[in-house]
Amino acid sequence: MINSVVKALRILELFSAAEPRLSLATISARLAMPKSTAHNLLMTLLAQGYIEKVDGDHYALGTTPLILTQRIRVNVEVRDPAAPILRALADATHESVYLTVRDGDFALYIYAVESPQRLEARTAVGDRAHLHCTSVGKAMLAYLDANDRAAILARQGLPAFTPATITDVETLATELALTCARGFALDRQEHERDTYCIGAPIFAAAGDLLGACSISGSDPEIVGARMTALAQQVVQSAQQISRLMGFVPTRPSAWARTAPHAS
Structure with missing residues (x-):
């Protein structure tokens, strides 16, 4: 003590x-x-x-205690309703599943269902990660206002965590545009070696970006042959959580395009 x-x-x-x-x-x-x-x-x-x-x-x-209180409230309000959905996603995919919320310039991990195959023994809950190199982070970045996104990148830069990390602004912009078009983001060993992830954004009632959920594992086929099926499951889970948060897309068939974003 x-x-x-x-x-x-x-x-x-x-x-x-x-x-x-x-x-x-x-x-x-x-x-x-x-x-x-x-x-x-x-x-x-x-x-x-x-x-x-x-x-x-x-x-x-x-004001700091108030900020912490607000974070706890948001975390609980998102985490508790999302937990059953994420446990079902983990059971269906047999991969680790994560729930994050935006915490300033970072993604904060607030819930996890860890796969027995995960390489690290410790949980990710409580970790904060850069947005440009994780699937949850890129899912968030893609749907932020262009000015907000630019401000984050100006403050934090694009630090490399592995040889696969995107460190070029133009390359990242292309990746984020693709994320918006398909409705999910990929992490191809960009944050951790031998780790592949698919993440999708979660929205609040007014359509504001709230966070993201993802699946993660060591199988390269997560972003290969299994990607289409897994991405559909991740996006559907994100949609379910968003609905619980009160978000109703104007065009359910084009979920990826309902949230505001800049090109």
Whole structure:
């Protein structure tokens, strides 16, 4: 246990609806903590957005806890309804299945059904991945507003993770246009060696991009001879989850073209 982390958490727990603002002296006294220690911890929390300074010499909770709360709410609201659909997808394909949501410039893995054949023993849940090199990430990038997409690529670049990673903007643009046309994205060892994936986008009620789901495995035929059948299953699962989120496409027969995207 790291004592400084525990002390910082105890400071955060002092704030309440009844006492939204506390002074350094109050915090120090309540926790029987030297003022210098409390001040140093507050400065760290302040720098990370967990605490903000108000009314001169008082402190209040910052915006970071609110952002984390919103992320948890979104994760639960998406994950719990999607779980049975994704378990069925895993049973049907005999491959690992993942659910992700957009987390800023990255894809955040919030649910997984791991295949016994998966090369790594640990789960992917909690991992964040770049968008340009994963099937879930490319499924998201393809349906983002062009300005939003360009801003992400400007901030994060196109780092290479394997020799197969797309590191050229024009090549990526072609790949994303193809993703929109067919309704699913591919990962051909672009993020991890010996790993092949098919991902499809998930939309919220208003048609906004919410995240993506995928299947993943070590069989090269996932993006070869098995691709057509597997892609259909992934897209259908993404459609089911999107409907649970309240999304209704205007043209169900052309799902891939219902969400807004730029060419």
